[in-house]
Amino acid sequence: MNKINIAGAGLAGLSAAISIAEAGFSCNLISLQPSERAQSVLAEGGINAALNTMGEGDTPEEHFQDTMKGGAFLADPNAVEGLAYTAPEIIEKLLTIGTPFQMDGKGVVLRNFGGQKKKRTVYAKSSTGKVIMTALIDEGRKYESSGRITRYPHHQVLEILSEDRICRGLKILDTYTDEVQYLSGPVIIACGGLNGFFPEFTTGTVANTGDLAAELFSEGVEFANLEFIQYHPTTVAIPGKRMLISEAARGEGGRLFIERSGKKWYFMEELYPELGNLMPRDVISREMTRVLARDDCEGPVCLDMTGISKKTWEKKLSDLREEIREYLSIDPAKEPVSVYPGIHFFMGGIRVDEGHKTSMENLFAAGECACQYHGANRLGGNSMLGAIYGGRIAAQSAMKLEHENYEEKTSYHISAEEKQDFYVSPKSAAELKGILADSLGIIRNGDDLNKGIERIDNLLKDNNLTAMEKKRILLGKAMILSALAREESRGAHFREDYPEADEAYRKTTVSRMGDGIEIYFRDIPERRESHEIQN
Amino acid sequence: MKYRIDIERYSPEKKSYIESFYYETDSETETVANALAFLNAKSNLKNADGQDAEPIGWECGCMQKKCGACAMVVNGRPALACDSRLSRCGKVIRLSPLKKFPVVRDLIVDRSVMFENLKTIKLYFEDNADFGEETAGIAYEASRCLQCGCCLEVCPNFIAGGTFTGMASAVPVTRLFAELPAEKIKELSKLYNKHIFEGCGKSLACRNICPAKIDIEKMLVNSNAAAVWKRVFRHQEGVKKWKNQDLK
Ligand SMILES: Cc1cc2nc3c(=O)[nH]c(=O)nc-3n(C[C@H](O)[C@H](O)[C@H](O)COP(=O)(O)OP(=O)(O)OC[C@H]3O[C@@H](n4cnc5c(N)ncnc54)[C@H](O)[C@@H]3O)c2cc1C
Ligand code: SF4
Ligand code: SF4
Ligand code: FES
Numbered sequence: 001m002n003k004i005n006i007a008g009a010g011l012a013g014l015s016a017a018i019s020i021a022e023a024g025f026s027c028n029l030i031s032l033q034p035s036e037r038a039q040s041v042l043a044e045g046g047i048n049a050a051l052n053t054m055g056e057g058d059t060p061e062e063h064f065q066d067t068m069k070g071g072a073f074l075a076d077p078n079a080v081e082g083l084a085y086t087a088p089e090i091i092e093k094l095l096t097i098g099t100p101f102q103m104d105g106k107g108v109v110l111r112n113f114g115g116q117k118k119k120r121t122v123y124a125k126s127s128t129g130k131v132i133m134t135a136l137i138d139e140g141r142k143y144e145s146s147g148r149i150t151r152y153p154h155h156q157v158l159e160i161l162s163e164d165r166i167c168r169g170l171k172i173l174d175t176y177t178d179e180v181q182y183l184s185g186p187v188i189i190a191c192g193g194l195n196g197f198f199p200e201f202t203t204g205t206v207a208n209t210g211d212l213a214a215e216l217f218s219e220g221v222e223f224a225n226l227e228f229i230q231y232h233p234t235t236v237a238i239p240g241k242r243m244l245i246s247e248a249a250r251g252e253g254g255r256l257f258i259e260r261s262g263k264k265w266y267f268m269e270e271l272y273p274e275l276g277n278l279m280p281r282d283v284i285s286r287e288m289t290r291v292l293a294r295d296d297c298e299g300p301v302c303l304d305m306t307g308i309s310k311k312t313w314e315k316k317l318s319d320l321r322e323e324i325r326e327y328l329s330i331d332p333a334k335e336p337v338s339v340y341p342g343i344h345f346f347m348g349g350i351r352v353d354e355g356h357k358t359s360m361e362n363l364f365a366a367g368e369c370a371c372q373y374h375g376a377n378r379l380g381g382n383s384m385l386g387a388i389y390g391g392r393i394a395a396q397s398a399m400k401l402e403h404e405n406y407e408e409k410t411s412y413h414i415s416a417e418e419k420q421d422f423y424v425s426p427k428s429a430a431e432l433k434g435i436l437a438d439s440l441g442i443i444r445n446g447d448d449l450n451k452g453i454e455r456i457d458n459l460l461k462d463n464n465l466t467a468m469e470k471k472r473i474l475l476g477k478a479m480i481l482s483a484l485a486r487e488e489s490r491g492a493h494f495r496e497d498y499p500e501a502d503e504a505y506r507k508t509t510v511s512r513m514g515d516g517i518e519i520y521f522r523d524i525p526e527r528r529e530s531h532e533i534q535n
Numbered sequence: 536m537k538y539r540i541d542i543e544r545y546s547p548e549k550k551s552y553i554e555s556f557y558y559e560t561d562s563e564t565e566t567v568a569n570a571l572a573f574l575n576a577k578s579n580l581k582n583a584d585g586q587d588a589e590p591i592g593w594e595c596g597c598m599q600k601k602c603g604a605c606a607m608v609v610n611g612r613p614a615l616a617c618d619s620r621l622s623r624c625g626k627v628i629r630l631s632p633l634k635k636f637p638v639v640r641d642l643i644v645d646r647s648v649m650f651e652n653l654k655t656i657k658l659y660f661e662d663n664a665d666f667g668e669e670t671a672g673i674a675y676e677a678s679r680c681l682q683c684g685c686c687l688e689v690c691p692n693f694i695a696g697g698t699f700t701g702m703a704s705a706v707p708v709t710r711l712f713a714e715l716p717a718e719k720i721k722e723l724s725k726l727y728n729k730h731i732f733e734g735c736g737k738s739l740a741c742r743n744i745c746p747a748k749i750d751i752e753k754m755l756v757n758s759n760a761a762a763v764w765k766r767v768f769r770h771q772e773g774v775k776k777w778k779n780q781d782l783k
Contacts, residue, residue: 033594034650036682037602098664098714100674124675130601134678134707142659153647176639205596206572207604239562239569240598240617327564426576 002185002406003028003150004398005170007157007212010038011129011384012367013190014136015391016398021143025399028183030152030172032207035137039192039205039368040387043129044246044320046111046121047388048381049087053107058118060085067382070115070280071347071375072491073506074225077527079354083373083382083389090388091122099135100124102316111316112251113380115280121381126246126320129384152183158422159215160187160363167363168406173422178414184406186362186398189216190391193346193368197476198433199426202343203235203244211424213369214471216350217478222359222512224371224522225348226475227483228492230378231442233284234303235342238327242342245303246320247380249332250277252312254305256284257336258291259298266304267291282377282492285341289442302336341442345383347374347492348482351510354525356394359512364398366390371508376491421467428469431459432476439480445497449484453477478511478519485509485519536561538621539583540570542591543631544641555583556591560621567630568598568605568617592641600746603681606688607632607642613688615746616642633688635695646684652700656726658707664714673757677709679747686741686751692734699734702741702751709754712761724762732763 004020006013009031020027031038050063063084068075091108095101101122102109110119124131143149154175161168161182169184189212195202196209217223233256234245250256255277257264268284269276277284292299313321313333324332350358350365352372358365366372367387374382439452456477460470486509488502489495507521537559545551558570574580575590582588596602598617605616608631610624621628636644666674686702687693693701708731711723735755742751 033596033602033604034646034682037594037596037604039597042597042599042601096663098660098666098674098710100666100671100678100710100714103668103671105668124678127675127679131675131678134680134710138659138707138710141654142661145654145657145659151650153650154645176643176645205602206598207596238599239565240572243599425578427578430576 002169003183004186004188004395005030005183006188006190007031007170008038008190008192008367008369009035009151009153010040010190010192010367011133011136011387012369012391012394013188014133014140015388016188016190016366016395017149018136018140018143019392019395020399021140021146021148023395023399024148026148026150028150028152029140030155030157030170030183032154032156032175034153035133035140037205037207038133039195039208040384041130041133042204042244043132043384044126044244045113045248045251046123046128046381047091047132047384048113048116048120048379049091049122049385050084050118050120051088051091051108051110051122054110054119056118058120060087062118063087063120066116067373067379068375070377070379070382071373072377072501074375074491074508074524075373076354076525078525079372081527082354082393083386086389087385090385094132094135097135097139099132101131111248112278114247114250114278114284115275115379117275121251123248123316126248126317132384156422157191157212160219162219162360165220166361173414178419179411180414181411182409184408186401187364188356188391188394188398189350189358189363189365189369190367190387190394191369193349196429197436197472198343199429200241201433201437203232203242204344206241209424210472210475211422211468213350214468214475217475217511218471218513220360220513221363222351222510223349223475223478224351224508224510225376225482226479226511227440227486227509228347228376229343229440230281230345230347230492231285231341232281232344233288233341234339235344236328236337236339243323243327244342244344245324245337245339247281248317249303249305249320252316253308254303255307256288256301256339257304258301260294260296264304265291265297280377280379281344282494285442286494288341300338300340303332303339304336305332306334306336308333345374345378347371347376347378348509351508354393355397356390357397362401364394366394376493423466424468424472425466428465428472432473435459436476436479440483442494444483444493444495446484446495449480452480453484456480474513474517478517481517481519482509482511485521536622536626538570538624539627540567541627541629542641543629544591545632545638546589546640554588556588557583558621563620563622565621566617567609567619567621567624567628568595568615570621571595571616592639592643594643601681603683606683606685606746608634608688613685613744615683615685618746633684635687635693636684646682648695649682649684649687649703652704652730653707656700656704656708656730657723658704658711660711660715662719665716666714670713673713673753674710676749677706677713677754679749680706681747683746685744685746689740689744691738691740692736697734698730700730705731705735705758706749706751706754709758712758720761727758727762732759
């Protein structure tokens with residue numbers, strides 16, 4: 001069999017590569033930048049697993065329930081069941097490869113995270129993603145040395161090769177030498193979220209351009225749930241991006257307030273006495289927007305971390321404190337920090353089934369680029385888990401394919417014209433961002449969405465667009481069309497013209513490039529009785 | 536404030552040249568990375584002489600000092616562009632690529648040798664890690680290395696392709712020492728001695744360079760204790776607490 005090709009070397013790509021190598025197969029691991037630079041290293045707060053080391057009687061079933069509820073019952077229950085029930089084993093595996101999670105004499109310590117009543121989040125200060133990535137990169141290196149993983153760093157995946165709607169491999173560009181090369185075999189896409197569609201507006205990395213997603217969309221690969229974009233309630237603007245203040249800050253006691261009639265109003269605690277500041281992110285972001293609009297309130301909304309104990313700052317949040325001091329010249333232990341919601345995560349993406357198969361044969365997807373696990377909204381700590389677990393499942397599915405051999409084509413030096421096809425000017429990226437940000441805000445309505453479509457159609461009239469610019473605009477249009485088609489409010493998608501959830505829309509939104517962009521809804525599978533994890 | 540940014544540029548066609556650009560901002564917190572991103576976002580970039588200029592090649596990612604992509608030499612000192620505040624750099628700022636690595640284009644260098652070095656010293660567990668609360672702290676610190684290469688740039692002993700692999704491998708290898716079962720340390724120690732201990736002059740020129748602010752000295756002390764001194768210490772009476780002392 002040809003090697004399995006993995007496009008992207010963040011948590012999902014690395015997890016897939018290691019799973020393949022462990023099983024004795026070989027793979028190519030292709031990424032624009034080395035793994036150390038992937039967005040996954042930015043993840044701060046932690047990763048969820050019902051380990052029950054805190055004596056709260058937590059179970060995977062509760063993890064399953066919370067994830068389904070957090071996602072407003074839009075996720076595939078069988079996939080989520082696999083995720084929640086495998087999570088403890090994934091943490092164990094991460095420990096065996098030396099991930100230095102926070103521990104005490106009894107074992108791994110867990111922290112509170114939003115949308116979950118029990119302590120379920122494993123962490124390492126506020127650098128959880130970084131330490132997991134380091135451990136996985138090192139583990140991957142073992143297989144690089146034995147030849148089972150072949151890395152192609154500084155390589156851009158330009159397109160997939162397909163024949164009669166079957167994926168045959170990849171076309172990649174060495175960004176250092178401009179050589180184009182073909183790699184044949186099944187493909188796992190793990191290229192991360194669509195941050196590049198919102199340059200400077202997200203907490204993620206600018207290097208996740210979203211171009212590969214746009215390419216796949218134009219190839220007719222189905223996407224799902226594109227309207228669901230997570231706004232994280234506690235971000236701050238720093239030059240060039242939005243910086244996240246990890247949910248751990250609230251998990252450890254941080255409280256949101258706004259000035260109301262001259263007094264601090266801890267609105268989340270009053271409105272939601274049970275979970276308060278740890279309500280799911282969509283709820284908090286919306287409440288923030290609402291209190292900011294009130295006549296009797298004066299913004300900004302502030303995050304008050306002054307009640308966090310000295311010991312907690314030192315042991316659990318020292319790097320967060322340092323970061324806030326550095327970027328905002330404020331000591332959060334002494335002064336509240338003004339915060340505003342920022343784009344943080346994309347629940348939607350390439351449509352995959354429980355086995356991470358896409359709508360194209362031999363093509364798989366995992367991690368933030370895929371739509372799996374989080375439904376209409378993701379719980380903090382579930383996306384690293386989803387990326388690692390999803391990478392593993394995608395690898396298992398890809399390894400089950402029949403042995404096939406395709407011919408490798410010869411490489412060539414890319415011409416200036418061909419390079420231009422893949423070029424995206426900062427101006428074009430900014431124009432698209434402007435439209436998407438205006439239409440796909442925290443609170444949406446039909447008029448704004450229709451205006452967005454109109455503006456997108458105008459952009460598309462420009463004859464000077466490069467091929468890639470056009471493809472990106474089309475995927476952007478599919479995002480707005482998905483939001484327009486969903487005439488209800490659910491999870492991260494809130495329509496003021498349809499403020500209630502409507503059971504009729506408890507379906508997956510699918511978008512596909514046919515003659516034009518087609519949007520349709522697909523039923524969500526029922527949970528199997530057997531509780532057996534299949535793929 | 537108006538800054539002049541002098542960039543040492545290189546392309547296979549034009550070879551090496553210096554080109555200057557102006558960038559204006561009153562922000563105290565904007566960095567070299569923001570300036571470069573701004574310049575490249577212009578549809579027709581002009582240099583300081585008003586002539587058309589090509590977009591500037593540089594690598595970037597997180598814009599938050601967490602990915603190591605944007606390492607370069609700023610006013611003669613290796614640093615992350617996103618960690619170099621313009622307001623602290625002076626009115627004329629000189630940017631050049633890291634010199635220890637082959638230049639690809641402008642400020643982009645090929646740091647592959649760093650990753651090859653990590654293979655050379657076998658930075659991975661053959662079997663399972665074994666660690667607890669006491670060593671997790673050291674392992675955490677060692678895990679934070681960005682593989683940016685700044686420490687290698689200032690190291691008098693590091694040459695790409697040489698036997699000595701430098702601090703960029705000494706730091707991450709500390710995680711292995713902290714987490715390897717005692718009986719497995721021997722093989723790693725051999726590689727450590729050959730590729731790190733013997734080549735390092737211990738001048739600690741690299742100490743204050745690390746943009747991740749990793750306590751490099753602490754990492755070295757730990758690894759040296761495990762790799763070099765361990766056997767000696769184990770056989771001597773009365774110094775059994777070596778580990779505790781060195782971990783402090
Ligand atoms: C600031 C921040 C904090 C977070 N905190 C948490 C947290 O506490 N807990 C949690 O669970 N989640 C958290 N997340 C979310 C989580 O980190 C991500 O969802 C997850 O890491 C995504 O992993 P991934 O492998 O899908 O993608 P990424 O890590 O984004 O990797 C994408 C890979 O694809 C490559 N790539 C992209 N395009 C191409 C191309 N065309 N050709 C070749 N390669 C390409 C990139 O180089 C990279 O290697 C956080 C995210 C951010 C931004
Ligand atoms: S201590 Fe000196 S020789 Fe050793 S790595 Fe640092 S700079 Fe190089
Ligand atoms: S030790 Fe510090 S300077 Fe050296 S590569 Fe790692 S992060 Fe960079
Ligand atoms: S862009 Fe990531 S460290 Fe500078």
